Amino acid sequence: AAASSGGLVAYADSGSDAAVEKPQLPPRKKVVVLGTGWGGTTFLRNLDSRFYDVQVISPRNYFAFTPLLPSVTSGTVEPRSIVEPIRRILEKKGGEIKFWEAECFKVDPQSKKIHCRSNVGTNLEGNGEFSVDYDYLVIAVGARTNTFNTPGVVENCHFLKEVEDAQKIRRSVMDCFERASLPFLNEEERKKNLHFVVVGGGPTGVEFAASLHDFVTKDLSKLYPSIQHLVKISLIEAADHILTMFDNRITNFAEDKFGRDGIDVKTGYKVVKVSKDAITMQNPATGDISVPYGMAVWSTGIGTRPFVVEFMKQIGQANRRVLATDEWLRVRECDGVYAIGDCATINQRKVMEDISEIFRVADKDKSGTLTVKEIQDILHDIYVRYPQVQLYLKSKQMNGIADLVRSAKGDAEKESMELNIEEFKKALALVDSQVKFLPATAQVASQQGQYLARCFNKMKDAEENPEGPIRIRGEGRHRFRPFRYRHLGQFAPLGGEQTAAQLPGDWISIGHSTQWLWYSVYATKQISWRTRMLVVSDWTRRFIFGRDSSC
Ligand code: FAD
Ligand code: MG
Ligand code: MG
């Protein structure tokens, strides 16, 4: 009995008689969580840690509220207001969870081990390396910034991913203003120092450009009156528009607003090189152009971390760009390994891969054809397992299965409303085109963390029956439904106390009132009362005194 540990087996240790009579409980399964960002932290907060022996590994001993990082670059919000120490989060769970500040550099799925390296201390060998066994591994390590191997980016550009990045950007903006003020510079040199370039017209780049513009025009212009007319902000985007993931109305509004604000939006330009003094970009019409700049922020999408790339090679995913999981967030062909958030993508099962099986299950009377009713009867299961079917019907404005059946029968055989396998295939031929990849957002990562924790909390009774509630594939009824993302809408703060929002049902809202919605949503979403108080008081302080421009 002494070999087991943890609260669940405590009674078995307490007396030898009891230990003989009561069945020995097995030791708790080891769960190892990599990462303390949106995915990992939400998983941990929702996990019932009494059931597991949990260890958390991350090079960062805090959670950072990334949506407010752009506000940190302008000093609207203080860095400490958006971070919550991970140990404080774990303490609220009863202190059962262990945390190691270290980076995982290798996963060994055969021996169910991960290899880590501490970045704060070394061991006897002097390298700070150690390994950890797992029964279940949750990979939630997020992504790195993608430079597309553009020369000079790593050396000369800022990224905006971590709290330190936001602090560095802020200091760098101030340095540019101080440099531009020096007495021995000529006008050209002052202009160069005050040229701020943002590469990437996605939500982060746009929000950063907007908040920089506010900072410069509302606050710094008062402190540097003699040079404020020399400031220029450029936003460079390779596509034809900025904010392409949003509705056109938002894109247009943003481009117009930036135009009025004097932010130079350069769409259709691809940055090909960054040197210490100039950024070189390309456009089919103009060829290469080089512009001098003072500071540049690179924000053009995300890439896979090197150790995840290695892991993917090990498990036969070498040809993929992002680590793939199934709809239960399990890494395929890799027992006990799960991946959530920005480091992973769900490979939605295609209807066409299972079409014969679906047909067989639906054809209850074994007649070789499907009636509308037969399809109707399993429609709910189909929707859960293959959400693309529901999206397809909606996109074609079909009101139900009768419409779908009619679409496959064509005009000739309208009287018979039964489908044979060929017609069934034809009816569903295009549905897989509706498979949607989820965006790399905090919203997705946290919903996945929550979903996975709930699955883990129910794992015991599901172990015999691991696949969830659907009958179509496999034998038994699946215990868990596949993960389903609920989009709650997305904001695009555009500066000047104006925000655009795209809410579910393509409801668009733009302006000052949306800014207030933004304030209230982000106040509510704070991870603790402490950070909520701090963030709200930062906002209040900014309303009264303006942004802090001390460094
Ligand atoms: P992350 O939150 O990045 O967490 C990754 C964790 O893994 C970190 O703790 C990291 O330290 C750790 N880690 C890294 N390498 C290792 C390793 N080798 N071993 C162990 N641990 C490791 N999303 C929204 O929905 N709304 C927004 O408004 C929004 N704004 C954003 C603004 C900015 C500036 C940025 C950068 C992102 C924004 N996002 C937003 C996106 C959102 O932050 C990400 O989608 C989200 O953080 C992804 O969560 P994650 O858990 O996958 O990764
Ligand atoms: Mg995470
Ligand atoms: Mg995060």
Ligand code: MG
């Ligand atoms: Mg993802």
Ligand code: MG
């Ligand atoms: Mg039939």
